[in-house]
Amino acid sequence: MTKLPNPIDEESTRLEKLKKLQSINLNPFPSWSGQTGAKRYLTQDLLTDFERLSQREERVTIAGRLKTIRAHGGSTFAHLEDASGQLQIYLKKDSVGDESYYLFQDTIDIGDFVYAEGTLTVTKRGEKTLLVQHWKFLVKALLPPPEKFHGLQDVEPRYRKRYLDLIANTESRRIADGRITLIKALREFFDAENFKEVETPILQPLYGGAAARPFKTHHHALDTDLYLRIAPELYLKRLLIGGFEKVYEIARCFRNEGIDHAHNPEFTQIEFYWAYANYEDLMVLTEKLFQYLLPRMGLSMQIEYQGVKIDFMPPFPRKTFRELLIEYGKIDIEEYPDAHALLHKAQTMHIEVTEHDGKGKILDELYKTLVRPHIVQPLFMINHPVELSPLAKRVESDPRYTERMQLLVAGGFELCNAFSELNDPLDQETRFKEQERLLEAGDEEAQRYDADFITALKHGMPPAAGLGMGIDRLTALLMNAPNLKEVILFPTLRPLA
The missing domain is CATH 3.30.930.10 (Bira Bifunctional Protein; Domain 2)
Structure with missing residues (x-):
């Protein structure tokens, strides 16, 4: 049986990375600022306008949560997700510099939020990608997202922790x-x-x-x-x-x-x-x-x-209340003008009503039991x-x-x-x-x-x-x-x- 990673161990590892960031005076929870001047795009907008932006080599920025990370020597691929969708980002040492590249490798985890700036390109595999020239931390996540382990499929945790479900x-x-x-x-x-x-x-x-x-x-x-x-x-x-x-x-x-x-x-x-x-x-x-x-x-x-x-x-x-009870319940309510007679009829049909119920309550239970389930x-x-x-x-x-x-x-x-x-x-x-x-x-x-x-x-x-x-x-x-x-x-x- 495959042993799942321990979330407690994962949090400890992430806390160590947090301390490393703080030790080099890098704030892992900075305020948002667009000081570079490049326009922040939603990923879906970038994909929609990809051809024009890539041809012009226009510098663009995106921000969001990292969903995947794959490192290959001097290059790293990741998928960044925002409210509109996902886009692959691509970091190379010769694009961001050695210090920035290794900072990414040593401190970034799935679930972290980052800001990435660069130009658009297409990889050899044909995937639309942002070639990163500058990036910065926005949020260091101290707990992993659910898909890092076994997803979030059980109903009760999904409702109690809707943020993870989303x-x-x-x-x-x-x-x-x-x-x-x-x-x-x-x-x-x-x-x-x-x-x-x-x-x-x-x-x-x-x-x-x-x-x-x-x-x-x-x-x-x-x-x-x-x-x-x-x-x-x-x-x-x-x-x-x-x-x-x-x-x-x-x-x-x-x-x-x-x-x-x-x-x-x-x-x-x-x-x-x-x-x-x-x-x-x-x-x-x-x-x-x-x-x-x-x-x-x-x-x-x-x-x-x-x-x-x-x-x-x-x-x-359109059908009347009376017509529907006749059709599905074989009961004509006009034959039972008072609550006592209607109660007796309902009880013979095994409708859950009592002698304390008024005529309206009895009528409602007849409808809910005999009619409502049949209307598609x-x-x-x-x-x-x-x-x-x-x-x-x-x-x-x-x-x-x-x-x-x-x-x-x-x-x-x-x-x-x-x-x-x-x-x-x-x-x-x-x-x-x-x-x-x-x-x-x-x-x-x-x-x-x-x-x-x-x-x-x-x-x-x-x-x-x-x-x-x-x-x-x-x-x-x-x-x-x-x-x-x-x-x-x-x-x-x-x-x-």
Whole structure:
């Protein structure tokens, strides 16, 4: 069996090299400066403009981390990596001088950061290369990068030490860059649609806007309990009341719930609200959004997620909540008008519900168990029962249901949740009181009664529609990542003992 190098021994060796640098008054951690006057390039820009720069023998500089080092007598080859890619550098004694060359050989390790200046050339093997004429230390790395030993493939260390994961795995960097592009594209789209980006409180005296258990904290100066927001919804609606007509927020939200492949307690979502629109308008805008996002991210309208082809070419089919339960669960919810009858039916179908659960909770579990796993291609599920939607307008032709839609895809992704917003303060007050009753009965996910929001509604909120979309889930889907921990740079993990 091959014995792997000992990282502790490696650190000791590197510390000795650090001391050697200090002994000759060479700072191994200098401030950045471009005192030579040569322009610093990204490696990808050099490769793109290689022919012109090499023909003109223009002096250029690059800076980054050394990924490989190969010494051959009086010459040394190395690969230097920056944020854009890699480029080979080539040091010769007769180009940099004996002292500089042997300093490189004696003190440099893989993982160190260096600054290199020179001209571009092509080696005998045909590799584009920087012929170094001057170099300097930028950072002496005291620990080796993971690939120096056995790479970084185990999932848990990758999440706990994301900095090493990003060094070792190009796929992790691809996903991180994809998320950045996605958020930028979302802003581009909503700005172009004349929505205004706003900010609302993260610390709130009352949590609301979603069914979830909150995180609670205490503000000492005010001597009051506050909650980390579970959604920005009620504050964004206050802005509609105040006169804004199109607003959006890219919001960090927090829910004190379980962690799995599709849930993280701290997550990012975009919510937007649109006055003088309804949920029909939202479905059209959502289809338009995907027509913009996918090409913007370099994707076609047909993507692959975990081996399954998914077609985002609109229009997406629409089916009601009731129709889907009939189709996949063989249950017509209109035959079970009260919670007791529905509970009995759900229990006979081995759905995990209890007598303490309200009708909304039972309906939700029926949907999650019987319907959601079967939806693969994009589908708008519409017209949810009112018990599931305390903030949505009722369907005028049948007030048992609401003008609500969710975009479902890939056997479990709920990409967005949206509805025509309830703006009747009396109806909203009745629904809040029902939520309070459920909270007192033990439902920790029930919403709170927000008297200030009711007062705000009494001043009048224009007819409007609103939508929330989880950016983590959307990133996972578009980047073909199997779980949210792959797309959140620093996911929530249990602390090590």
